[in-house]
Amino acid sequence: MLAFYRMLYPFKPIFKWLNHEQAPTKLFTHREFAFTLQGDVYLRYNSFNTADELKKQVCALNPTRFEIGPMYTAKPKDKKTVRPAAFSPLKRELVFDIDMTDYDSIRTCCSGAGICRRCWGFIAAAVDVIDSAITEQFGFKELLWVYSGRRGIHLWISDPEAMDLTDEQRKAIVGYLTVIEGGKEMRNKVNVRMGPRGPLPPSLQSAVNTLDNHFDDLILDDQDCFRSDEGWESLLQLIPDRKAVDTLRKNWSHASQRSSKGAWADLKKHMKDYPAVVDDIILQYTYPRLDTEVSKHRNHLLKAPFCVHPKTGRVCVPVDAKKIHKFDPSRVPTVHQLLRELDAGASADSAAGGSAWERTSLKPYVEMLERHNATISTRVRQDKIKQDKSW
Amino acid sequence: MYRSSEAQNSETPPGQVQNHSHKHKHSDPHTHLGDYPHRLNFYDKAPQFDVTLEEFEASALDRLRVLAEIESSIARNRTWEELKDMTTKQCRKYLCLDSNTARSIDWAAQRRKDHISHFVLRLAFCRSEELRRRFIKAETTLFKVRYELDDTEERRTFLSSLTFGWEEVNASEVKDVDKNFPEAEKLVNLVPVPPKYKDKPECYKGLYYKVKWTKVSELVEKRKVFLKGGYAYVPIWERDGIIFQEFETFLTGQLELTAKRLPRLDEDTRLVPILDNLSQGFLAGVSTEWASAPASGDEIRAEMIDDLAKNHFPMCMRNIHESLMRDRHLKHFGRLQYGLFLKVLGVSIEEAIVFWRKSFSGITDDKFNKEYKYNIRHSYGLEGKRANYPAKSCQQILVADKPGPSDCHGCPYRHFAPENLESALLSSYASHGLSSTDLPAIMHNVKEGHYHVACTRVFEITHASKGVKKGEGVGGGESITHPNQYAARSRELSGPSEGDARMEVES
Ligand SMILES: [Zn+2]
Numbered sequence: 001m002l003a004f005y006r007m008l009y010p011f012k013p014i015f016k017w018l019n020h021e022q023a024p025t026k027l028f029t030h031r032e033f034a035f036t037l038q039g040d041v042y043l044r045y046n047s048f049n050t051a052d053e054l055k056k057q058v059c060a061l062n063p064t065r066f067e068i069g070p071m072y073t074a075k076p077k078d079k080k081t082v083r084p085a086a087f088s089p090l091k092r093e094l095v096f097d098i099d100m101t102d103y104d105s106i107r108t109c110c111s112g113a114g115i116c117r118r119c120w121g122f123i124a125a126a127v128d129v130i131d132s133a134i135t136e137q138f139g140f141k142e143l144l145w146v147y148s149g150r151r152g153i154h155l156w157i158s159d160p161e162a163m164d165l166t167d168e169q170r171k172a173i174v175g176y177l178t179v180i181e182g183g184k185e186m187r188n189k190v191n192v193r194m195g196p197r198g199p200l201p202p203s204l205q206s207a208v209n210t211l212d213n214h215f216d217d218l219i220l221d222d223q224d225c226f227r228s229d230e231g232w233e234s235l236l237q238l239i240p241d242r243k244a245v246d247t248l249r250k251n252w253s254h255a256s257q258r259s260s261k262g263a264w265a266d267l268k269k270h271m272k273d274y275p276a277v278v279d280d281i282i283l284q285y286t287y288p289r290l291d292t293e294v295s296k297h298r299n300h301l302l303k304a305p306f307c308v309h310p311k312t313g314r315v316c317v318p319v320d321a322k323k324i325h326k327f328d329p330s331r332v333p334t335v336h337q338l339l340r341e342l343d344a345g346a347s348a349d350s351a352a353g354g355s356a357w358e359r360t361s362l363k364p365y366v367e368m369l370e371r372h373n374a375t376i377s378t379r380v381r382q383d384k385i386k387q388d389k390s391w
Numbered sequence: 392m393y394r395s396s397e398a399q400n401s402e403t404p405p406g407q408v409q410n411h412s413h414k415h416k417h418s419d420p421h422t423h424l425g426d427y428p429h430r431l432n433f434y435d436k437a438p439q440f441d442v443t444l445e446e447f448e449a450s451a452l453d454r455l456r457v458l459a460e461i462e463s464s465i466a467r468n469r470t471w472e473e474l475k476d477m478t479t480k481q482c483r484k485y486l487c488l489d490s491n492t493a494r495s496i497d498w499a500a501q502r503r504k505d506h507i508s509h510f511v512l513r514l515a516f517c518r519s520e521e522l523r524r525r526f527i528k529a530e531t532t533l534f535k536v537r538y539e540l541d542d543t544e545e546r547r548t549f550l551s552s553l554t555f556g557w558e559e560v561n562a563s564e565v566k567d568v569d570k571n572f573p574e575a576e577k578l579v580n581l582v583p584v585p586p587k588y589k590d591k592p593e594c595y596k597g598l599y600y601k602v603k604w605t606k607v608s609e610l611v612e613k614r615k616v617f618l619k620g621g622y623a624y625v626p627i628w629e630r631d632g633i634i635f636q637e638f639e640t641f642l643t644g645q646l647e648l649t650a651k652r653l654p655r656l657d658e659d660t661r662l663v664p665i666l667d668n669l670s671q672g673f674l675a676g677v678s679t680e681w682a683s684a685p686a687s688g689d690e691i692r693a694e695m696i697d698d699l700a701k702n703h704f705p706m707c708m709r710n711i712h713e714s715l716m717r718d719r720h721l722k723h724f725g726r727l728q729y730g731l732f733l734k735v736l737g738v739s740i741e742e743a744i745v746f747w748r749k750s751f752s753g754i755t756d757d758k759f760n761k762e763y764k765y766n767i768r769h770s771y772g773l774e775g776k777r778a779n780y781p782a783k784s785c786q787q788i789l790v791a792d793k794p795g796p797s798d799c800h801g802c803p804y805r806h807f808a809p810e811n812l813e814s815a816l817l818s819s820y821a822s823h824g825l826s827s828t829d830l831p832a833i834m835h836n837v838k839e840g841h842y843h844v845a846c847t848r849v850f851e852i853t854h855a856s857k858g859v860k861k862g863e864g865v866g867g868g869e870s871i872t873h874p875n876q877y878a879a880r881s882r883e884l885s886g887p888s889e890g891d892a893r894m895e896v897e898s
Contacts, residue, residue, distance in 0.1 A: 085520075136619070136620070137618040137619060137620075138604065138618065138621055139619075139620040139621025139622070140621070161605070161621070165605070168608060169605050169608045171608075171612065172608035172609065172611045172612035173611070173612075175611075175612035175613070176611050176612055176614055176618075192614070194582075194583050194585055195585055195586045195587075198583065198585070198586065199583040201582070201583075201614040201615075202581065202582060202583075202617050203614060203618060204614070
């Protein structure tokens with residue numbers, strides 16, 4: 001692990017990403033870092049003046065992972081010496097966390113900590129919906145999606161407007177994007193219509209249009225959610241029409257091998273006059289399930305990109321939202337693999353310049369972050385020019 | 392931007408309002424309606440005229456009575472309709488604002504008072520995060536109440552006088568609406584018209600206000616607006632929501648600004664105590680002064696006091712009374728708080744001396760006469776500067792002279808440990824109908840710092856047998872703001888059978 005931090009972890013690009021500019025600003029120096037050490041020791045309120053300082057401390061502590069918090073009104077390491085009133089979170093990327101465990105009641109391939117290419121489809125559908133809502137509806141541009149190292153994905157948004165959002169406004173976005181509600185005991189978890197049997201709000205109508213395609217591939221083909229008795233029973237519970245339920249149940253319990261596709265076709269036929277029911281089912285099975293607490297508060301900590309997941313050994317790498325469907329979590333490099341690559345490369349060409357990560361399969365991922373940083377830099381530059389002109 | 396005067400003229404701090412008070416009273420009492428064309432006020436311009444110190448304080452106190460009632464209504468979970476009703480009643484008493492159509496009314500005077508009082512309270516409430524939060528909530532609620540009750544036409548002209556930087560757009564101008572919308576809605580609307588508005592033709596004109604989504608985050612959260620590129624398109628039927636949010640956001644910013652400038656004001660020593668007094672008024676509501684005993688009524692004799700205490704006293708006085716009975720003594724502030732309370736309750740000076748002499752049974756006559764009698768007579772205005780000292784209000788009890796470890800004065804709701812308060816309440820009021828199932832709600836009020844609401848609730852519960860309903864308080868929904876008000880209302884409810892005089896709760 002220490003070797004990974006010393007040689008591979010991209011401290012400079014991470015600094016640039018958090019800081020938005022070349023020279024350290026409060027966005028970096030007043031930023032909280034929290035370290036988790038072996039034996040679950042948790043160190044909060046660390047802060048650093050430069051990327052090198054951060055690297056030095058990480059290498060000294062060799063944490064299993066570290067997390068990034070908000071920029072505070074004062075340096076977090078000085079927390080004890082400033083008045084409590086003078087220490088509060090000010091700016092923070094808008095973050096989202098989508099985790100596979102929230103889909104356990106639907107997915108049929110894996111459960112709990114498990115994940116495979118097939119259930120990644122749920123994450124892919126979620127990314128499609130959230131990415132387009134965030135960019136098209138909220139107008140944010142600087143999105144970085146990061147694989148969480150095991151069974152989920154994080155989104156970090158760095159637009160200045162996003163950094164400035166109050167907790168109240170973050171809560172509003174989360175509310176806007178949350179559709180699946182109610183605990184285990186609530187069968188019908190979708191209740192978003194404008195008035196009883198009313199239309200869907202426009203944003204969700206467009207989500208349904210996106211998810212409609214996913215539904216066929218993911219729910220009917222791949223996961224085959226309605227094949228088992230349990231599967232189609234829970235589907236029937238979402239139908240408000242008693243008579244239709246009785247008919248369908250009779251049909252389905254007699255057919256010993258009915259495909260999910262067939263069941264869905266039957267249901268659609270019976271619900272011809274209730275398109276709302278069909279759309280709500282699509283939402284319930286495929287709409288993103290957000291871990292809402294992470295997003296609501298500026299002072300919530302989230303694992304830094306490029307950390308290593310302690311259980312899988314995989315690196316939390318950036319993911320291209322446009323290629324999310326091709327992403328395969330099992331092919332993300334592990335820390336051991338990277339160190340092996342580095343060893344092999346070093347013996348072949350020990351005099352090679354540049355950063356060590358360039359000689360490993362981490363390269364495309366770091367480059368992705370650097371491209372993202374370039375977008376941020378361009379914006380910063382343009383804003384400065386605008387400001388200069390306005391003087 | 393429409394926020395001209397206060398936000399931009401940093402050379403005219405809000406403190407300016409009073410800086411020339413008193414010294415030269417040349418204020419024009421006949422401010423013409425031209426300054427106040429609308430009943431509603433967004434308070435975006437600080438008053439630019441002279442105000443006397445009396446007007447400064449009196450108008451603020453009156454506004455505070457209204458705001459305190461709003462706070463208490465919210466703390467007591469009143470419905471919006473009930474709250475509106477209570478607030479309107481309170482406004483009519485203290486802060487009347489009539490519409491332009493009202494006859495023979497000096498609108499200008501009303502509006503001027505409303506204007507001044509708002510700005511005075513800004514000064515009093517900008518000084519801590521907590522006070523700002525409470526003030527903003529109460530003021531926004533007051534604005535909503537008045538807005539809802541405003542005459543439609545007057546409201547329209549008021550609104551058109553505001554410029555929020557909203558852009559009015561027509562749905563058809565928002566280009567790519569087509570792909571997501573059902574045919575029927577597509578032509579005119581971005582957001583489907585909710586059933587409730589189906590009959591309102593103005594909802595079908597496709598008129599939207601385009602604003603940054605962060606300005607209307609509550610509507611965004613509920614998905615009541617169309618969102619595109621970071622802008623919310625607010626349909627006409629949600630317009631009021633954004634006005635309220637504008638009001639709140641604007642006031643929040645202004646209070647922070649005022650807070651930054653306030654230190655300059657501290658030099659004016661006449662104002663500081665007034666402002667302190669006002670901000671403390673929020674803690675307990677503003678009580679009417681209870682200065683002297685009721686003019687008529689049967690005499691309360693010393694030996695009746697114990698019985699009255701058990702049946703009619705609020706927790707603070709019960710506590711002092713029982714300490715006195717137990718310890719045969721009371722420390723200074725306890726004597727002061729209780730003595731003035733008894734005076735206003737109607738105990739004559741003669742009976743008071745009998746009562747205290749009997750109670751302080753451990754000391755000699757000589758010591759009593761020397762050390763205590765003078766003070767008792769003093770509190771009745773018979774010694775020293777012969778002032779008629781009023782009994783202490785809840786506000787004074789809550790804030791002034793905090794009890795030390797061996798004191799028994801103060802407000803039990805505030806100064807007792809929660810467990811001690813619970814057991815004190817039960818042992819004092821179980822016989823009047825208070826049960827342990829009532830405690831969680833009461834303790835919740837206490838925890839939130841709404842001590843007078845907790846006390847009012849206890850009053851309601853212990854007088855349920857007299858027909859007092861939840862939310863009724865000491866009558867008409869009013870909360871407890873004074874121990875004597877509590878006792879007077881309690882005795883009034885028990886009827887004349889006890890030989891009580893009829894007393895007006897409101898003086
Ligand atoms: Zn799987």
